[in-house]
Amino acid sequence: MSVYQIIEKLGITLPPVATPAAPYVPFVRTGNLVFLSGHISRKDGKPHTGQLGAGMAVDEAKAAARSVAIDLLGTLHAATGGNLDQVHRIVNLMVLVNSAPAFTEHHLVANGASELLGEVFGDAGKHARAAFGVAQIPFGCCVEITLVAELTPGT
Amino acid sequence: MSVYQIIEKLGITLPPVATPAAPYVPFVRTGNLVFLSGHISRKDGKPHTGQLGAGMAVDEAKAAARSVAIDLLGTLHAATGGNLDQVHRIVNLMVLVNSAPAFTEHHLVANGASELLGEVFGDAGKHARAAFGVAQIPFGCCVEITLVAELTPGT
Amino acid sequence: MSVYQIIEKLGITLPPVATPAAPYVPFVRTGNLVFLSGHISRKDGKPHTGQLGAGMAVDEAKAAARSVAIDLLGTLHAATGGNLDQVHRIVNLMVLVNSAPAFTEHHLVANGASELLGEVFGDAGKHARAAFGVAQIPFGCCVEITLVAELTPGT
Numbered sequence: 001m002s003v004y005q006i007i008e009k010l011g012i013t014l015p016p017v018a019t020p021a022a023p024y025v026p027f028v029r030t031g032n033l034v035f036l037s038g039h040i041s042r043k044d045g046k047p048h049t050g051q052l053g054a055g056m057a058v059d060e061a062k063a064a065a066r067s068v069a070i071d072l073l074g075t076l077h078a079a080t081g082g083n084l085d086q087v088h089r090i091v092n093l094m095v096l097v098n099s100a101p102a103f104t105e106h107h108l109v110a111n112g113a114s115e116l117l118g119e120v121f122g123d124a125g126k127h128a129r130a131a132f133g134v135a136q137i138p139f140g141c142c143v144e145i146t147l148v149a150e151l152t153p154g155t
Numbered sequence: 156m157s158v159y160q161i162i163e164k165l166g167i168t169l170p171p172v173a174t175p176a177a178p179y180v181p182f183v184r185t186g187n188l189v190f191l192s193g194h195i196s197r198k199d200g201k202p203h204t205g206q207l208g209a210g211m212a213v214d215e216a217k218a219a220a221r222s223v224a225i226d227l228l229g230t231l232h233a234a235t236g237g238n239l240d241q242v243h244r245i246v247n248l249m250v251l252v253n254s255a256p257a258f259t260e261h262h263l264v265a266n267g268a269s270e271l272l273g274e275v276f277g278d279a280g281k282h283a284r285a286a287f288g289v290a291q292i293p294f295g296c297c298v299e300i301t302l303v304a305e306l307t308p309g310t
Numbered sequence: 311m312s313v314y315q316i317i318e319k320l321g322i323t324l325p326p327v328a329t330p331a332a333p334y335v336p337f338v339r340t341g342n343l344v345f346l347s348g349h350i351s352r353k354d355g356k357p358h359t360g361q362l363g364a365g366m367a368v369d370e371a372k373a374a375a376r377s378v379a380i381d382l383l384g385t386l387h388a389a390t391g392g393n394l395d396q397v398h399r400i401v402n403l404m405v406l407v408n409s410a411p412a413f414t415e416h417h418l419v420a421n422g423a424s425e426l427l428g429e430v431f432g433d434a435g436k437h438a439r440a441a442f443g444v445a446q447i448p449f450g451c452c453v454e455i456t457l458v459a460e461l462t463p464g465t
Contacts, residue, residue, distance in 0.1 A: 130348030193440030
């Protein structure tokens, strides 16, 4: 099954790449690696805001992390010229969770993104990861994620 | 125009590389990539301190981010053996903003660094980026930035 | 002297790799680079918790950072198929320190990890580094560290 068949089966619609207003870009390829910019949580096209440990439930933030991972897939789709099957491996994720000082379950939030990548890419979706709590995220978003992927050489 | 002519035109003087007192180094090259250590904001040779959302204005922090980018250029100058024209692409920036819990405009602060890299390198300066708010930065600095660049193969 | 002789001389016992319960992995190799997941501070097999600037002393956290670096070595040992001498260079460290807003000496904490890598690998252990204070770390740990290493080509 191609990655796109799996995505369809999961009922996922890939979003278009968000074009940053600022002087940076959604991704940069160097050699076989592609670095994706920090993608922030969105809901209905607007920032999905909230802080863990200050009113937001883990389940809602975990769903937000899954949604950010779908946005990252949309960017990877663009980075591969529309051929996600060129993704050889998801290498690394940095998952930032908007945290009040007492919240300590960032790993559970991050699993929302990690599990989606496993569902879509199988073993190739198993990545190294760091998850932790930050003081704030642009626009007050609850989650921000960066991703590094390896593309198949020669593609 | 070479990168150095652009830098001169912008009125920028490259600083010498700060040698860390600790057992780490300002940059490491691996293959065509060079990873730069976190560079912290300085003013008149001393830490440029402050916290956004706790008295420091966005404009001051944006200027600090631009200044950190100039320090990063100084380190890249050293990493290329004095030949910044060997920089093929700025790949990735991680911009840490010293943030009180209510501040949510880290992207505006980070633009200070991103815009400078665009001015100096043009399209080759367009990078992937993550910007977010951290609880604190060494010495109380307002901004800390890491950078990954790709150098021209064979150089 | 091989890296293992140095490790023995330092009185260090490499721990087994902790297998994450979640859908991610302790390390991913891509080309000659290996990306290690965020490793959190542990003591007697349990999370080593605490927050700097809120009761925990710098020395204790520095020792925790050294201990995390030993765990990272254990993971690198696994990543090299049991041959740490294949490590060509430690490239990059990101050291997250669990910080109350007033703590500003994250660099001193991070030195615990940086110094150990210098002792074990000598010049090859000198890395680029970012250290900063985060709002929280999973399980309330005091330190979390990610590492990127370059392995000898062809190994």
